[in-house]
Amino acid sequence: MIRNPVLPGFNPDPSICRVGEDYYIATSTFEWYPGVQIHHSRDLVNWTLVRRPLERKAQLDMRGNPDSCGVWAPCLSYADGQFWLVYTDVKRFDGSFKDAHNYIVTAPTVLGEWSDPVYVNSSGFDPSLFHDEDGRKWFVNIQWNHRDEVHSGAAHTAFDGILLQEWDAATQALKRPITNIFPGTALGLVEAPHLFRKNGWYYLTTAEGGTGYDHAVTMARSRDIAGPYDLHPDRYLITAKDHPDSPLQRAGHGQYVETPDGTPYHTHLTGRPLPPHRRCTLGRETAIQKCVWKEDGWLYLAEGGPVPSVEVPAPTTVEPLLQPRRSEYGFDSDVLPLDFQWLRTPEWQRLFSLGARPGHLRLFGRESIGSWFEQALVARRQEHHDFRAETVVEFQPETYQQVAGLTHYYNRYKFHAVAMTLHEKLGRCVTILSCNGDYPDGRLSFPAGSGVAVPSEGRVQLSMEVRGNDLQFFWQVEGMGAWQPLGPVLDAGIISDEGGRGEHGSFTGAFAGLFAFDTSGRGKAADFDWFCYDNLSI
Incomplete structure (x- = not known):
């Protein structure tokens, strides 16, 4: 069994990537240096911290960044014979602005030296890079609105929908047009976009509800990458927001992955509150849920419903490694x-x-x-x-x-x-x-x-x-x-x-x-x- 959380203690915003038999999860590190934690596994059960790639001044300098700023929501992917890591360096927390700058670094191996960053944009945080089947690459991130008026129809003025642009790897620049493809649901605070393609559909997962107890993974799909996107029949793939007794709370912000035989799983962040104040003293941690595809072409949790489980079946029979006391x-x-x-x-x-x-x-x-x-x-x-x-x-x-x-x-x-x-x-x-x-x-x-x-x-x-x-x-x-x-x-x-x-x-x-x-x-x-x-x- 996979026992959640698989990455205990301050390991939020898990982006998962499989290369052959190897799985990697990248998590946010915020103001802590070096930036981005990458864990490795061969079975989704046992995970080992192997790398923090943002390790020199050219890649990351957070002096002066306020608390809870710095590296937000990295996205790890593999294409064209190399790993791609997208991340945000957030320079402001309080007030109406975020000043969030997005970058891409690459490396031939996770353990190798990562490149100097290429600047992408600053329109909002939580960037993600999708490598399509035709070789084109697409960059998505939230659009941050500093005004007090709604622009895209999003339910929260600041979290102003998900922007899509094509990324030209040759020129290392974004192409026009810029398309706002998803405003989110009535839950609001739409963020953490990840795209993947299956059976002719583009699937978009996002996080909503803020990173507290109303957090959720929302899913939508479209035949066209630019939309429009239709919502999942249950709207939320993963959430504990209406289940205060669930041991895994604050469930949201994750990414889809398949095993080599096509079995679907989905990561998400989570928190384990202690009574009586419901404070998560270990911060936001990483969990994994087993999923199933149903005849309607939508992804669901294998256990049924949206509430995450502490124990879920692993892809193979494997003994969890004993951790030293x-x-x-x-x-x-x-x-x-x-x-x-x-x-x-x-x-x-x-x-x-x-x-x-x-x-x-x-x-x-x-x-x-x-x-x-x-x-x-x-x-x-x-x-x-x-x-x-x-x-x-x-x-x-x-x-x-x-x-x-x-x-x-x-x-x-x-x-x-x-x-x-x-x-x-x-x-x-x-x-x-x-x-x-x-x-x-x-x-x-x-x-x-x-x-x-x-x-x-x-x-x-x-x-x-x-x-x-x-x-x-x-x-x-x-x-x-x-x-x-x-x-x-x-x-x-x-x-x-x-x-x-x-x-x-x-x-x-x-x-x-x-x-x-x-x-x-x-x-x-x-x-x-x-x-x-x-x-x-x-």
């Missing part, structure tokens, strides 16, 4: 472990080094933990509702402006952190910094007050345990005594899409990681010898 990172290589990312900047050498002190991750204190430009924060995804993270840090702060430690992080307004710093009376100490929601002021709170004094020299271990909605920080001097709790139990549910302003206020995911900042501008460094992540859900 504990993941240990010793920082013994000169390459950052693949599980980790940082924020926004392609100039990672200013943030961290694995060679300055071999066997350690050295973080250089830069701007604050809330910066949109240059923040030394290296983190991995939270993949379980219950987990523990531990590390050990060597750090000699000279001022309270120098801080380094361990964080449960979502964005600049939603994080908890346990850290070492300097206090005028306590000397070197450990304390907690917390920010409880993405509000305009982003003020810190200090749940442990001034903190607890620690010896003036030596290594200090820091840890945190998250169990559902609860987080507790701990500390100990290495080799001396037992773990000591620090501060009260904190609300881990804040570190979620629904924390702060609510389900559409932000939409990335939770991370556990290491950070250092130095707002004095001296670039004080902190050394981390190791990091561990334990799954406490098993």
Whole structure:
């Protein structure tokens, strides 16, 4: 069986591509660097992260991008002997504008070096590239409307339908005309277009209802790629919007794929809310549903109805690989472990080094933990509702402006952190910094007050345990005594899409990681010898 989600923890907007016996899923990474996660599978059951292709300044520079901007909704495809990746770099979130720029990169293999980007357009986000049977290529994306008036008949003024243009691979440019082929349904907020062709029909799948609890995959079809498109008899192929008890909520934004023998499947993003607040602390994750084609020429979920299933039949009999309970990172290589990312900047050498002190991750204190430009924060995804993270840090702060430690992080307004710093009376100490929601002021709170004094020299271990909605920080001097709790139990549910302003206020995911900042501008460094992540859900 395929057990959903197949990609747990912050893996939204799944674009799936099959090449021979190999399946690939590309997901959004937003402001996290390098850009776009690509997972690989041979059976749709077991998936492995293999590549983040947007890895250099020429491809992606997100310094200054607000939270929840950056790389939205990549589309991965294969044609003409190479892989094609289409993506958006979104430069604005709040207000009437999005400033969304769309690009294409290519590579002969997923694991190889990807090309410099070719700019396509900026009319809206969620781009997709369709390779037709006759060799022509078609580019679709939503049209963003900054006005307060409806243009195309769409149900929401901003999400102004799906635009279609032909892409000329030879000239690397779009051709006229520009056609608005689909306004969406009354649910509104039409986005995430993907085209495919079967039995003489062009099928268009889109997402609607926003990326919260009203999310849905809408399907339509036409004999002509430019439309008009007729709606699916059930309108929505996948949704949990009218089924609040379904374990997989927020179901939408996905793509169609067939196995080598023609068996149909469809990916979608999903969220798993925790009671009592219905907050998805693991963000938007990736799921796969088995489908069937019926005599009317329409696609349906194999289980019947639109509600996604946790378990669906796999294409072949295969055992799911056991995932380790504990993941240990010793920082013994000169390459950052693949599980980790940082924020926004392609100039990672200013943030961290694995060679300055071999066997350690050295973080250089830069701007604050809330910066949109240059923040030394290296983190991995939270993949379980219950987990523990531990590390050990060597750090000699000279001022309270120098801080380094361990964080449960979502964005600049939603994080908890346990850290070492300097206090005028306590000397070197450990304390907690917390920010409880993405509000305009982003003020810190200090749940442990001034903190607890620690010896003036030596290594200090820091840890945190998250169990559902609860987080507790701990500390100990290495080799001396037992773990000591620090501060009260904190609300881990804040570190979620629904924390702060609510389900559409932000939409990335939770991370556990290491950070250092130095707002004095001296670039004080902190050394981390190791990091561990334990799954406490098993």
